[in-house]
Amino acid sequence: MIINRNKILSAENKKPILYDVYFNESRNPLPVVVFCHGYKGFKDWGAWHLVAEAFANAGFCFVKFNFSHNGGTMEQPIDFPDLEAFAENNFSLELDDLNRILNEIEKGNENLPSNISCISLIGHSRGGGIVLIKAEEDPRINKVATWAGVSDFKARFQEDTDEFDAWRETGITHVENSRTKQMLPHKFQFYRDFKKNEERFSINRVVKNLKIPQLIVHGSNDPTVSIKEAKAIHSWNPKSELEIIEEADHVFNARHPWNESSLPNQLKKAVEITIDFLN
Numbered sequence: 001m002i003i004n005r006n007k008i009l010s011a012e013n014k015k016p017i018l019y020d021v022y023f024n025e026s027r028n029p030l031p032v033v034v035f036c037h038g039y040k041g042f043k044d045w046g047a048w049h050l051v052a053e054a055f056a057n058a059g060f061c062f063v064k065f066n067f068s069h070n071g072g073t074m075e076q077p078i079d080f081p082d083l084e085a086f087a088e089n090n091f092s093l094e095l096d097d098l099n100r101i102l103n104e105i106e107k108g109n110e111n112l113p114s115n116i117s118c119i120s121l122i123g124h125s126r127g128g129g130i131v132l133i134k135a136e137e138d139p140r141i142n143k144v145a146t147w148a149g150v151s152d153f154k155a156r157f158q159e160d161t162d163e164f165d166a167w168r169e170t171g172i173t174h175v176e177n178s179r180t181k182q183m184l185p186h187k188f189q190f191y192r193d194f195k196k197n198e199e200r201f202s203i204n205r206v207v208k209n210l211k212i213p214q215l216i217v218h219g220s221n222d223p224t225v226s227i228k229e230a231k232a233i234h235s236w237n238p239k240s241e242l243e244i245i246e247e248a249d250h251v252f253n254a255r256h257p258w259n260e261s262s263l264p265n266q267l268k269k270a271v272e273i274t275i276d277f278l279n
Contacts, residue, residue, distance in 0.1 A: 031116070090194070121134060129149060132206050132233075135206075143215070222249055
């Protein structure tokens with residue numbers, strides 16, 4: 001297996017993106033899968049490397065990357081050493097990052113297979129919302145899958161709360177990362193960017209407009225994103241496929257760090273279902 005890790009995608013006046021590529025050499029053009037991590041996530045979280053290997057062994061080229069403002073750096077891609085970048089992140093930036101990755105795949109470089117056949121997207125949690133928006137607006141996308149994907153960005157701002165009013169007045173709020181115990185900052189620009197692009201960022205709208213095959217994978221025991229959200233997404237596109245994995249939590253029973261050599265059963269099931277869908 002060819003594994004190209006921590007490759008840097010640079011662009012003028014933009015923060016660089018760190019990405020990994022996994023594939024087995026083939027004479028035939030390879031289908032590419034691009035994986036987008038979620039909120040407080042990163043490409044090296046938990047068992048994502050084993051997920052990448054599973055897709056590569058199934059005949060795909062698997063690309064996973066860190067969003068440019070996820071809080072990681074080129075030197076420290078795991079966790080959140082760059083809190084200033086984290087504070088500046090928003091949905092527009094994440095969609096632009098994904099677009100930069102897609103442009104690089106289309107253009108090609110020495111880290112990618114020389115021949116590709118098609119591109120599909122997988123997004124976990126908040127990344128699920130990002131890939132759905134991108135899949136609806138970008139004709140390069142062949143299929144789209146969400147794992148524990150969110151159905152509504154607007155609801156997460158909780159606009160009718162005292163906390164939201166305080167955020168608007170002070171311009172900044174903090175969310176604790178339960179794992180690292182860091183207080184992660186969000187500037188109010190995050191909400192302003194959402195309001196400015198609210199129509200574009202409506203997951204309800206994009207799912208109703210999707211013209212490509214769509215898969216929704218969700219755990220029955222997800223405490224972070226309710227299974228109701230998966231069912232809502234499915235209801236907006238009755239042609240989509242909904243797969244509920246029993247006893248699976250928000251990360252399909254993986255954790256960070258993941259020191260096992262194999263996937264937890266629930267995440268393995270998510271991988272198998274998604275590979276079947278993409279095939």
